[in-house]
Amino acid sequence: MGHLLKGKPVADKISVMVKNDVEELRRNNIIPKLKIIRIGEREDDLAYERAAIKRMDKVNIDCEVLSLPLDIHQDDFIDELKKVVNDVSVHGILLFRPLPKQINEDDIKFIMSPEKDIDCFNPINIAKLLDGDERGFPPCTARAAIEILKYYNIELKGKEAAVIGRSMVVGKPLAMLLLKENSTVTICHSKTENLPEVTKRADILIAAIGKSRMITKDYIKEGATVIDVGINVDDEGKMTGDVNTDDCIDKAAFITPVPLGVGSVTTAVLAEHVIKACKMLSF
Template sequence: MPAQIISGKDIAEQIREELKPRIDKIKEKGIVPGLAAVIVGEDPAAMSYIRGIAKGGEKVGIITETVSLPTDITQQELEKKVVELNEDSKFHGIILQRPLPEHISDSAIVNLLSPDKDVDCLSPINISKLITKEAGGFAPCTPSAVIEILDRLNIEIDGKRAVIVGGAGKQGKTIGIMLLNRWATVYFCDYKTINPAEEYQRAEILVSAMGLAKKVKTDWVPQGAIVIDVGVSTDEDGKLSGDIDFEPVKEIAGMITPVPGGVGSVTTAMLLSHTVTAAEELTK
């Protein structure tokens, strides 16, 4: 029997609907939740992502402002802008599109981000809270989307064998940590893993975060596994693709997320959710 196709769009819509009464309550105080999206340069993919965020925010009543800065901005100028946004009460969340230009110190910038407004977990303080399971702070939006999908489908994480394909990458590591925090048994696999297909066959939950189109074939996926595709790239025909070779894999998986319309849709909704939570905390 073919897999159940997990609709990230439907889950994202559920999240947005649940945000509306929370946003209305904030607005009763005369405050509108605000998100600042900082982008240095003119990366078309980043601009498209921000437009998607703004569109989703508009549906629920969140103001999204794009802070577009020139590629040749100096370190001092960018640091000044981040401090300004930290102090601007109009914004409750801040995201920073990366990578930054080579002449900018990435670590210096993210260290300046207010942890209270860092809604995509760039600040070392929030990263530390995530790793140590300390209360407060925000987890990164894409790994949060993976957990949200599993929770909304009532998939038990506790005790499950979860395999991360691309486990050495930033997304893979963070997803693995969040699954560990929920008591999954997590296997981190990457290009140096010996006999990787053997490891993948352990999975009850298989998460791929490589960014290599259609890399995950049927021999990597156990019968009935829950398959979450985080990777996004283009295939040989120039079409948007996930890591999973979707058509054949869906014939053996138990559940599977598509690309597009899967994790990415929920990621944007989680960013809005984090912004609302930040607004609630900052306006108490």
């Protein structure tokens, strides 16, 4: 039977370091602050928001939420975003995506300050990610997956990795982070032919597709490490991942659960990014 790679010890380790940094900043009268911007009330956004607020409270980072109506006009949203960007008390901004259809992300990206863009929305941070420039901010969820692999000493160098999902929020950035660790990476998506044949070659399989329990044992290699990035809510209101853990646990060597897996580490990375931004803006 495979072993569960739980996120709590990883998140706790990161949080201890963050809390120490926060205490040092506060001794210098610098109050780190995160601003969350949410449009509408998607359940996955609300779940992330609750977890983020809880994490910020735990490490003593100030946190505020700007909740905007789902039908907000693009010009009005731009005005609200500019206010947050220009607020000198705010060090990090988390904008929940995807944005509603009436808002063109390409018109928004450059308004987001790259120095406060702690989840890799501004193209400048995307370029830094592609270049391997550690002064940028990779997406928190993508980096959380890497932090879990490193914490549990999962070998990445020279290993084959398959990422199912090609979004700019998780899939593509995670592929770049794996390349930086010298893995050989395949990005899979909805048009990939014979998907199970591709993913069964991977030593490390990362599911980021947003389809509840889609990945079964037929998709994984014997002894593979499986990282489940998916956050879904089933018909009973229960949180599920993209991986059918019960079906895969006997075939995988290691697997992250949902909940209690990547999500908890994501909020810890988010807190770490707030502190990184705070230091860059303050010194």
